[in-house]
Amino acid sequence: MKELSGKKLAAEIKEWCIDEVENLKAETGSSPHLLVLQYGEDAASKAYTNRIAKNCENIGIEFEYQQIKDDPESFLAILKNANQDPKITSIMVQQPLPDELKDSLEMINPKKDIEGITSASLGKLFAGYDTLVPATAEACMEILDYYNIPLKGQRAVVVGRSNIVGKPVSILLQQRHATVTMCHSRTRDLTAELQNADIVVAAVGRPKLITAEMLTGNSIVIDVGTNFVDGKLIGDVDFDSSAEKVKMITPVPGGVGTVTNQVLMRNIVKSFKNLH
Structure with missing residues (x-):
């Protein structure tokens, strides 16, 4: 198993933001x-x-x-x-x-x-126009790119259909030529869907919903979950058991959330540029 830590990626995005803000201050005052x-x-x-x-x-x-x-x-x-x-x-x-x-x-x-939560922003994303993208969805894509995980032709299963993660990340994956299946609380056989996936994005908000038995040895797992249980932050995937089985997985904490924080900062820089 390879752990897809978000810490180095987040640090790189942060440094870009710092440099960009300094440049913008110099150029615009x-x-x-x-x-x-x-x-x-x-x-x-x-x-x-x-x-x-x-x-x-x-x-x-x-x-x-x-x-x-x-x-x-x-x-x-x-x-x-x-x-x-x-x-x-x-x-x-x-x-x-x-x-x-x-x-x-x-x-x-x-x-x-x-x-990126207004219907105008989401509509542009759906239509393929340049827009500010929900930070968590973009953070998932940043991690996949950072670790050079191919997307073209890959089968991706997104668990969760929220407007801030599930739906936008499914669109971003499709734009990169992945074949995407959307799953949710009414999916009839979630295990069957997950075992047919190359990439799994878990964004449903239910602690340890996805267990090792539901995944395969070739699964690449992006765990978006941020659930507090007994004061501890855990994901939607049972990390301890799944990490021993899957090909790659993001930790919680230290994975998607860490990158999301800095992608949001980058969106703030982008919004400034949009207005200037």
Whole structure:
């Protein structure tokens, strides 16, 4: 088994971002500026925001955080103003959102949509146009490329059909000429699908859903799962047993998530360029 660590790749993307931000400051006199907008007091969202803030600080990206409680109109007003403010070049809206604000994600200017979650961004991805891609989906592709894993003609199974990972990564794989099968909670025989796959992308959000018995010795496994069980971060794949069997596998932590953090920073740099 070869472990597909994301640490060196993440470090390379980080260095690119640092250099690029320094160049942009020299050329334009300004730097990328991220606004993170949160509604309510979800602790996990707050913790994620703190990690983003630290990454921005390390790279030289300006970071701004606003938290709104029990005032939907103020939340929408801030989002509208951020779209129009030339200083703010990137926008993130933290989830979960209450039902009355879920449609607010569609308000984000696609050029500032660093998570690639608006229908405009996803539509461009589907149609094959240049756009900001959801960071986790792109991180999966970065790992496959970093380890020179061929995609053309390969059979890929994506487990999970979310708009931020499963669906976009399936499109990215198809664009690289892989033959993609989408699986989910209603797939009749998941094991049969997985054992027919060269590449498995697990992005369903269920700890250790995929076990060694469901995989083959030739499986290349990209585990997107980030599940906390008894205070420990584990993936959607049972790593300990699967690592002894499969050809290649990403660890959790230290795999896709590590790369995702820096791909998001790169998207912030790209959004600045889109607007300048």
